[in-house]
Amino acid sequence: MKKNKTNFITILISIFFVNSIYCQININKISKEIKTKLPTEKKPTNNILSNDEVIKGLKEALYLGVEKSTEKASAIGGFLKNDLIRIPFPEEAKSVRDKAMQWGLDRKVEKFEQTLNEAAEEACKTAAPIFVNAIKNMSLSDGFKILNGADNAATVFLKTQTNSQLYSLFFPEVKKAIDKEQLTTYWSPLVTKYNQSTRISGKEKVETDLNKYVTERAIHGLFKLVAIQEKEIRKNPLQRTSEILKKVFSSIDP
Numbered sequence: 001m002k003k004n005k006t007n008f009i010t011i012l013i014s015i016f017f018v019n020s021i022y023c024q025i026n027i028n029k030i031s032k033e034i035k036t037k038l039p040t041e042k043k044p045t046n047n048i049l050s051n052d053e054v055i056k057g058l059k060e061a062l063y064l065g066v067e068k069s070t071e072k073a074s075a076i077g078g079f080l081k082n083d084l085i086r087i088p089f090p091e092e093a094k095s096v097r098d099k100a101m102q103w104g105l106d107r108k109v110e111k112f113e114q115t116l117n118e119a120a121e122e123a124c125k126t127a128a129p130i131f132v133n134a135i136k137n138m139s140l141s142d143g144f145k146i147l148n149g150a151d152n153a154a155t156v157f158l159k160t161q162t163n164s165q166l167y168s169l170f171f172p173e174v175k176k177a178i179d180k181e182q183l184t185t186y187w188s189p190l191v192t193k194y195n196q197s198t199r200i201s202g203k204e205k206v207e208t209d210l211n212k213y214v215t216e217r218a219i220h221g222l223f224k225l226v227a228i229q230e231k232e233i234r235k236n237p238l239q240r241t242s243e244i245l246k247k248v249f250s251s252i253d254p
Helices: 002-037 051-074 092-101 104-124 126-138 140-147 155-181 184-201 210-235 243-250
Strands: none
Touching: 051 104, 051 126, 051 140, 051 155, 051 210, 092 104, 092 184, 104 140, 104 155, 104 210, 126 155, 140 155, 155 210, 210 243
């Protein structure tokens, strides 16, 4: 009888133990299901940008880009010694250059090209105020378009806003530099002599406006440098030299 009682107690304990395990499994399962259905709490993030931060960051990036670009472009040899933006002999007057070289006027051709580039360097010294004004007037809409745009979106914005003003500003500066170096004393004889030879060969005469040519190439070269600076800031975290630049441009990192 005692043995039967012991077996009965053992069975009861076993049943209780199994039920406890089963209940715990059910409780864990229900708890897991509840957790999956409950809305998850979003952790606060510091990467959310305010409108003011977007504009501030983009303006700083543009200021930095145009400052470095104008410094490079307006430095001695900024155009002449930089193959990316160096101004060559006018393409439409290349035949004049080839003839001049044949006539032994190598030094005059070299001096001519040097003066073209020095005129562009001189003109670029005047660009900063126009850029600064355009950047100051950037709207919130412009800012978000630039931030989410292509690698050169800021450069395109600046070019749209400033191109005509830069041309009006650069043209007299280029003319002044060309006149100062008496570039026409090299240019006019070359073109005159070439045009005289075309009477025999039947080739078309060359009439190149040097002031216009250099002004357009100077603006083109300057924006090429600005585009390089913009891409650096977008792609290279090491170029983001302030907290606002890091915050704004890290938001669009892949």
